[in-house]
Each structure stands twice: as structure tokens, then as C-alpha cells.
Amino acid sequence: MALLTDLVNLNLSETTEKIIAEYIWIGGSGMDIRSKARTLPGPVSDPSKLPTWNYDGSSTGQAPGDDSEVILYPQAIFKDPFRRGNNILVMCDCYTPAGEPIPTNKRHNAAKIFSHPDVVAEVPWYGIEQEYTLLQKDVKWPLGWPVGGFPGPQGPYYCSAGADKAFGRDIVDAHYKACLYAGINISGINGEVMPGQWEFQVGPAVGISAGDELWVARYILERITEIAGVVLSFDPKPIQGDWNGAGAHTNYSTKSMRNDGGYEVIKSAIEKLGKRHKEHIAAYGEGNERRLTGRHETADINTFLWGVANRGASIRVGRETEKNGKGYFEDRRPASNMDPYVVTSMIAETTIIGKP
């Protein structure tokens, strides 16, 4: 199909100033990503210069059929790694025609928290480790697993290479470059403990940007798996039994934590998080109880426990941070299907604004 690829890869900048903008939003389940494209008269680099748009909310469970318009507000621009040229991806959030955020719009509240002066002053940094599982199409069984059976036990797969150990690297590597091209701050990738499971990390990103970048990275991953004919899963425990789940460990620091004396600030932040453990857990992803069992490098969902270099803890502080007396910590509780707008803003709210 060489000719189809020629057309998909046409460089339009040779024939027209027009660009294509792919508007992306989160649908009614809070986890389904939707998008559609429109033509604009010329290149745009500032989201405030992009027109608002609308979509059929009755088709995504976000509006009734007789009053179906949901309005899209552009919030962040990234380069489109699929169409390239001057074409762009636009992360949006959703509003009623009257200008109210719809119930599934979690970005709006996060943006409010991130513009609180106390939060702004602390310059909160996030590094999110997004784990995910690749599944074979139609059978929905992990990539590389024998259909009707299981691979050998966990051990050989973490960070491995080899046709019998690493499944789907072309997807992972394509995604890494595509995201860097797009302008997403991907800091790394690795193969995970369960075969067919991978991880990429986004960060450090400041405030609301962490959520924007993670959602667009998820969208790019879904587009790439679509091309590869493989199904993407963010389920936190895709396979029951002696197999790791998938999380979205969230690394976090504030200005005070990064400066001298930061370790005390870190300890007091962890204490505040401990006092709101139940509230955080409720917002850290559906189905997390299947994953946070106390086994497979997790802490039990009902326990709040922190420790240095402890992967069985709810919160882990790195050895380097302990040694330097400043740095960051890792909240290991969020599930792979968490909403980064919710998790990042909640951590900032609890540790900085300090709701009791």
C-alpha cells in the first residue's frame, strides 16, 4: 500500500498554508479519549488563539440528545507526530454552552488549585510513571502470551530483550520518539515485570502541565497501538494471580522540598497525606483494590505506610533524597487508570493548601 502511505505522508506545506488541528478530549467514562480534526487557515502555536469547538455529547454519555452540544476549550498545543508539518494536537476540556465545566471535566478544578497563590509559589513538580499492558486484538490476552495458556513466571521480563521476553517494543519505541517530537517531556521508558507490560515516564512537569502531557501521551499511545493492531489496556490488574498490576506512581516535589531542609517538609507532607489516605485512595483509580494487595510491590489498600527505598510502601522516598536532605518522594498508590488532573491537584491541595 505504498500509495496510501504517500498520501498519508503528503507534506501539505508545499501546496497550502492550511493546517490540520486534532482536538482531543476526555469522554463520559473519564478514561475514554476522543478526538476529531478540523482545518485552520494557518499555523497556530498559542492555545488562546485557537477557536473553541463543540461535539455531540449525546454520543459520549455527556449530554442528552435534545441538547447535545458540549463545548471544547483548547488548553495545550503539541506537534502532531502522525501528520507532522505544521499540524497540531490540541488538548481540550469540556463545558456546557453556558460556560460551566461538565461533571467529567476534572481539569477545571485542577487548574483552580494550581493557580492558588500558595501552590504557585511552591512550583509543584510531577513525574508520572505510566504503566500499561498491551493485549492481542480480538482475544484481549496479553501480547506475547500463548492463547489459552500462560508464559513462564515473572523474573526474566523486567527491562529485558529477546523475542521470548520482550513483546511490543516497536510500539514503545515509536511512542517514545513520537512524544518527544510532539513536545511532551518524556523522561524514559522500560519493560515491566509482567510480560507484555511497559512503562513510560512524563516529567518533570509543573502543575497542570503534568495532566495535559500525560493525557496527550496516552492519546498518542492509543493511536500507535491502533496502527500496530494491538489493544491498549490501562486496567490496574489485567491478569489475576501471581502477575504484577499496573500503576501510575506519581513523583512529587515542591520548591521547599527541593531546597535545603527539604527533607523535613517532605516528612510533614507525607504525614498530611497519611491523614487523608481514604480520600486519596477513592480518587486514585477504579479497581485499585484488585492491585493494592500488599503483594507484587504494592502496599495494601487499607494501609498507609512510607519508607526509604521501600517498594512495598504507599509512599517511597529515594535514598538520594534521604542522603541530600532534600528532593522528592513517590506516591505509589495511584492506579494506571487514574486521572492525572485529579491526582496531581489533590496531592498539591493536601500538602500545600492543607485541607484537614
Place this chain on the structure above:
Amino acid sequence: MALLTDLINLDLSETTDKIIAEYIWIGGSGLDLRSKARTLPGPVTDPSQLPKWNYDGSSTGQAPGEDSEVILYPQAIFKDPFRRGNNILVMCDCYTPAGEPIPTNKRYNAAKVFSHPDVVAEEPWYGIEQEYTLLQKDVKWPLGWPVGGFPGPQGPYYCSAGADKSFGRDIVDAHYKACLYAGINVSGINGEVMPGQWEFQVGPAVGISSGDQIWVARYILERITEIAGVVLSLDPKPIQGDWNGAGAHTNYSTKSMRNDGGYEIIKSAIEKLGKRHKEHIAAYGEGNERRLTGRHETADINTFIWGVANRGASIRVGRETEQNGKGYFEDRRPASNMDPYVVTSMIAETTILWKP
């Protein structure tokens, strides 16, 4: 087949001034697109500079065998995205040797309507949302559907990404760029509610140009699906049951509607359309009664109803138009297999020329 692609992609401008012109016309069913190519001595940008041509009308159900010549009059030129260089696509309409439009030539009458001074003064704009379904070759079952079965119910597919939700994006993206390259004013694309169904929009286009652009866009789509080995369907209800149909919603405005006070003009135009509902429906596409049931975001074929943001209506007015007091409206009745020359000119005729 590297060598075949090399030859197809040869840039002839390096060796000759000659160009290739693909003459396109509509065949005897009113929906079958036909084309053939000829060599011209040099580049042409003005349709009136192109020679008339002819074809065998007895092979397309448009002329008897003993008097088979049908004459092609070039009407609009577009750049050829397949041959590129200075090569062109030419949209034509069909005449007898005596110079009369043949019965299937709907462009002729539309051009008359659009040159009426009252219509010219109102500068009618059209934005047409062409929906279509991709079918697997040979079995003629929608792309991505299991042969002998059905996919999961509608919900996840609209504007989706992912190998289990979105089928045929390479065709859609190739078509988007190919049309922009050709000079067709494609304003956007999106994945539709039924899996394997897509939509592209052409507009805004003034008067007769809307029909020319839609027909050439359909031609380009049929050429691209041919390359992809997938079958294009413009049937308005390809699958019976709880599956959406395919329409060609036609967005429309006149100068008066776009200016201050336009909302009153819009309401009175809608009223006139309501009085000629049966006549319009008869011209809005064969088989539309299978689609306009009152379910799946349509209004029943025998009912004329209009509303703001109401996707279950015959005519929908957008919230923004209501808020601004001027703008445009959407006629949701036309089927995907409608003839845009007929629909666009009829809307202009009823709303501008017709007196109740």
C-alpha cells in the same frame, strides 16, 4: 512492487510540458462516478480553456447503443493528488451532442438556480457533512466487524482511537490530505458512532462549488479505498438494527442570515422548508426511509421538527447561532447518497426564490 510505485510516482515535469487530465462525471444511476484520462499539451488552470470530450453513454445507462456519444463539459479543476505535478482532476457534466443536458445531469439546473440574481445577492454558503461506511471487500461487511457476527454496541466508537474501536483511519487521513492538496475545502473529519463509519466535511463553499467539491471528494475517496482494498458505501442505512445510519447533513446560510438580525431570517427560512417537507424528502436520497426513523439521532421521515442543539430534529440550529442572533442552520434530512447539486440548489430555491 518497488518498481511499479517508482513509475506511478514519476515526476513528468522533468521531461515534458504535457499534463494528464482526469475527466470525472456522474453515471446513469446518479451515484456512480466515472472517469477517464487524456493528455494535454501543457498546464491548464481555467476550466473554460479545457476541451470538451465525450464518452460511451451506452456503457453507463445514459444513451442508446446506436447513438451513444455523451458530451463532457469541463466545469471545475482540482489538482490530482494521485499523479501530482501539474496533473489535474476535472469535474464535468453531461450533454447530448445537440447541447441539451441529459436527464441525469443535475448540475445544469442547479447552476441555473445559483445564477438567479436573488440567489447571487444572498451568497449562499454550504457546509456538507458527508458520512460513509467502509466495508470489507468480497464479504461487504463493515470494516473491523467480525465476519458472521457483530461488534459490541455503539458507545465507544465515536471520535475514538484504538485497534478495537477505530477501523480504517489510514484511508480517512489519506483522504483528508489528498483533498486539501487537490484544493477541496475539507474543513474536518471524525470517526462516527457506528464502527467502520466516518465523516468528512466540505465547506464553507459558495453556491454550485459545494456540489463540485463534494463530488470530487467522493471520487478521491473511492480511488483511495480502491488502493486500500476496502469498499466504499454511501448507503444511508447499511446495517439494520441498533446501528446509526449515514447522512449528509447540510449546513446552510445566506448573507442575510449571517448579518445582524439573521436569526429571524433563519426562522422564516425554516418555516418555508417545513411547508415543502415532502418535496425535499423526495429529493434527499434513495432509501432514506430506512434511516429517518426518529431513532439514532434522526427525526422520523414524515415529521418536520426543528430545534436548537437538538440532534433528533429535521433541522438543528446551533447554540452559538441562537446566542449571536445570526449564523446558519443544519438540515439533517439528506441521506449520505444524496446529490449535492440537487440538495443545495433546492434549499436555495425554497428559502430564497419560493413564495408560499
